[in-house]
Amino acid sequence: MLRDISLEVAEGEYVSLVGPSGSGKTTLLSLIGGLDHPQSGQILVGGHDLRTLSGDGLAAFRRETVGFVFQHFGLLEALTARENVELALTLAGVSSARQRHHRASGLLHRVGLGDRLEHRPTELSGGERQRVAIARAIANSPRVILADEPTGDLDDNTAADVGDLLEQLREEEGCTLVVVTHHRRLAARAERSLTLEAGDLIETRGGER
Amino acid sequence: MSWRDALTLAGREIRRRPGRAALTVLAVALASALLCALLTIAGTARTRVLSQLSHGGSLAGISVEPNAPNPSEATLDDPVPGPPNPLTPAAIAQIGRLKDVLTVLPIVAAPVELLPPAAPPAGSTLCPSSSSGSGTGSCGGGLDPPATEVMTPLLTTSAIGADLGRVNALPITLLAGRLPIAGSADEVAVDEQYLSSLGLSASRAPEVVGTRVVLATSVGTAGPASATRFQTAEIVGVLDQEMTSGDIVAWPTLIETLYSSETPAGESADPPIQGAVVIAKQLSEVSPVRAAIAGIGYSTAAPVGLIISVGRYLHVVELVLSGIGIVALAIAALGIANALFAAVRERRREIGVLKAIGARDRDVLRVFLIEAGLLGVLGGLVGTVIGIAMAAAIAANANAYLHSQGLGGVALSVPWPLPFGGVVGACAVALVAGALPARRAAHLPAREAVDA
Numbered sequence: 001m002l003r004d005i006s007l008e009v010a011e012g013e014y015v016s017l018v019g020p021s022g023s024g025k026t027t028l029l030s031l032i033g034g035l036d037h038p039q040s041g042q043i044l045v046g047g048h049d050l051r052t053l054s055g056d057g058l059a060a061f062r063r064e065t066v067g068f069v070f071q072h073f074g075l076l077e078a079l080t081a082r083e084n085v086e087l088a089l090t091l092a093g094v095s096s097a098r099q100r101h102h103r104a105s106g107l108l109h110r111v112g113l114g115d116r117l118e119h120r121p122t123e124l125s126g127g128e129r130q131r132v133a134i135a136r137a138i139a140n141s142p143r144v145i146l147a148d149e150p151t152g153d154l155d156d157n158t159a160a161d162v163g164d165l166l167e168q169l170r171e172e173e174g175c176t177l178v179v180v181t182h183h184r185r186l187a188a189r190a191e192r193s194l195t196l197e198a199g200d201l202i203e204t205r206g207g208e209r
Numbered sequence: 210m211s212w213r214d215a216l217t218l219a220g221r222e223i224r225r226r227p228g229r230a231a232l233t234v235l236a237v238a239l240a241s242a243l244l245c246a247l248l249t250i251a252g253t254a255r256t257r258v259l260s261q262l263s264h265g266g267s268l269a270g271i272s273v274e275p276n277a278p279n280p281s282e283a284t285l286d287d288p289v290p291g292p293p294n295p296l297t298p299a300a301i302a303q304i305g306r307l308k309d310v311l312t313v314l315p316i317v318a319a320p321v322e323l324l325p326p327a328a329p330p331a332g333s334t335l336c337p338s339s340s341s342g343s344g345t346g347s348c349g350g351g352l353d354p355p356a357t358e359v360m361t362p363l364l365t366t367s368a369i370g371a372d373l374g375r376v377n378a379l380p381i382t383l384l385a386g387r388l389p390i391a392g393s394a395d396e397v398a399v400d401e402q403y404l405s406s407l408g409l410s411a412s413r414a415p416e417v418v419g420t421r422v423v424l425a426t427s428v429g430t431a432g433p434a435s436a437t438r439f440q441t442a443e444i445v446g447v448l449d450q451e452m453t454s455g456d457i458v459a460w461p462t463l464i465e466t467l468y469s470s471e472t473p474a475g476e477s478a479d480p481p482i483q484g485a486v487v488i489a490k491q492l493s494e495v496s497p498v499r500a501a502i503a504g505i506g507y508s509t510a511a512p513v514g515l516i517i518s519v520g521r522y523l524h525v526v527e528l529v530l531s532g533i534g535i536v537a538l539a540i541a542a543l544g545i546a547n548a549l550f551a552a553v554r555e556r557r558r559e560i561g562v563l564k565a566i567g568a569r570d571r572d573v574l575r576v577f578l579i580e581a582g583l584l585g586v587l588g589g590l591v592g593t594v595i596g597i598a599m600a601a602a603i604a605a606n607a608n609a610y611l612h613s614q615g616l617g618g619v620a621l622s623v624p625w626p627l628p629f630g631g632v633v634g635a636c637a638v639a640l641v642a643g644a645l646p647a648r649r650a651a652h653l654p655a656r657e658a659v660d661a
Binding site for chain 1: 210211214218221222224225558559561562563564565566567568569570572654655656658659
């Protein structure tokens with residue numbers, strides 16, 4: 001699906017990736033995030049050569065280096081908002097329950113959900129769920145946040161709020177943000193916008209191809 | 210992810226789908242219940258059958274007769290004894306010192322006449338049962354006041370004295386009431402022969418419990434030098450006993466009381482040892498112990514050959530019942546596997562997300578295995594309780610029937626490993642059943658997180 005792609009993203013940069021459905025945007029994001037393996041080529045993220053990683057190594061890369069935000073939010077319905085954020089900390093090896101609780105609560109306050117800590121995903125609106133997912137994505141202070149259609153299931157106003165939040169957190173955390181989106185307004189907020197079309201990656205704004 | 214975190218997550222996932230979890234637990238519970246009930250019933254039946262074969266006493270119990278052994282029948286379970294050879298305290302002590310003998314319980318006996326359940330009137334005396342019906346005259350001297358009235362015995366029999374504190378070792382089955390309290394000289398248990406003498410069937414055994422009876426025995430040389438002793442006792446139980454011939458069972462204290470005083474001629478007497486029950490250390494030691502006792506000069510009986518044969522048949526029955534239970538467990542295992550496969554199908558994306566945020570394959574495996582284990586433990590707990598309750602209900606029904614037939618009931622025998630094994634077994638079956646779905650979940654690609 002993806003052939004002869006070359007992409008370099010600077011640390012702390014905000015890049016949007018647009019393109020028609022089926023063009024390979026999500027595949028590219030999966031490759032960058034270590035969810036998928038390339039058949040050939042090289043992927044370097046934060047100093048990690050993903051070709052050399054597998055199994056536990058890839059799992060460690062995913063929990064320490066990247067934070068994912070999904071269109072479908074990806075929250076575990078059996079857990080509360082706080083527990084969903086805590087789960088990322090648990091997987092990262094934070095053994096102190098008190099520490100996890102404190103950090104998760106702080107993050108949810110930060111994304112404006114201080115009064116929804118003990119609500120389950122089914123009791124939250126779409127925008128609130130995505131905020132929980134964003135809090136979870138930054139829980140382990142990743143170097144890269146990868147967002148796959150983060151506003152795809154949200155109305156325009158809520159989408160704008162989520163866009164604001166992602167941008168704000170990127171600035172505060174100093175991490176790289178790569179957003180796959182169909183949402184023109186969200187794409188327009190990025191420092192650099194790339195279009196994936198017929199297997200080609202075209203720089204449509206900022207930087208160079 | 211620690212085991213504790215995985216346990217929390219697995220518990221939440223189970224609670225998230227209570228209906229499915231309840232059905233899965235129910236399937237395991239029913240299978241466990243069936244297996245537990247079958248094994249409990251089989252165990253109880255085995256105990257009952259073998260107990261009956263050994264006349265209620267220890268399976269390793271050997272009955273020693275006051276007779277010489279009959280060489281031609283020495284290896285039979287119940288040989289015809291040889292000529293009389295009185296059992297003496299010295300012989301009892303010698304048997305007790307034999308290798309592989311756990312204990313020896315001597316049984317004393319006294320010939321008694323049973324008088325109707327009322328205190329003997331002052332000045333009454335006793336006529337031998339052979340002279341019953343004569344209605345007149347005095348039949349003997351004695352320590353009691355001069356005879357003024359002749360009483361007709363109800364039954365001529367033997368009163369047996371044994372250490373009833375070792376009832377489990379004795380060939381005794383209680384049909385109604387209880388056994389006399391330790392050391393009592395005024396409490397007795399009677400057998401069915403006594404009921405027959407009153408014209409009662411076995412099913413009416415409880416009616417005689419609480420009534421009183423008078424035991425009379427003659428001590429000393431027959432004739433004017435003998436003495437007749439009376440002892441009033443309360444009947445506290447009805448039983449079936451195979452210790453020795455006799456219809457009254459009591460503590461040796463009562464027999465000794467009957468023999469305690471001297472006769473007018475100045476004689477004193479010890480109650481004769483009517484037999485002994487010897488308990489071997491193990492069932493397999495019964496034959497060597499019998500041979501050793503024969504070497505001392507006494508005939509023995511023990512249903513060991515019959516017990517071993519019947520035990521083999523009962524083992525086959527247990528295997529069949531276990532097989533039925535195992536088939537039920539296998540069906541429950543399929544239920545668990547099916548439920549977990551469905552959970553894996555439904556939670557593909559969730560598993561992908563778990564991996565995307567850093568879960569390792571073994572973290573996912575752990576969560577699913579714990580889910581399976583929890584379902585198994587819950588099912589095992591519920592099933593074991595239900596199974597034992599089912600067995601108890603069946604035993605109660607069986608007892609009601611047996612008692613209505615005048616037979617001894619069955620005591621529910623729950624082997625101690627069963628409750629523990631029921632829970633652990635169900636958990637193990639669940640883990641085995643859950644292994645494949647858990648493995649499938651663990652190997653799902655992280656890419657599932659972003660696939661539609």
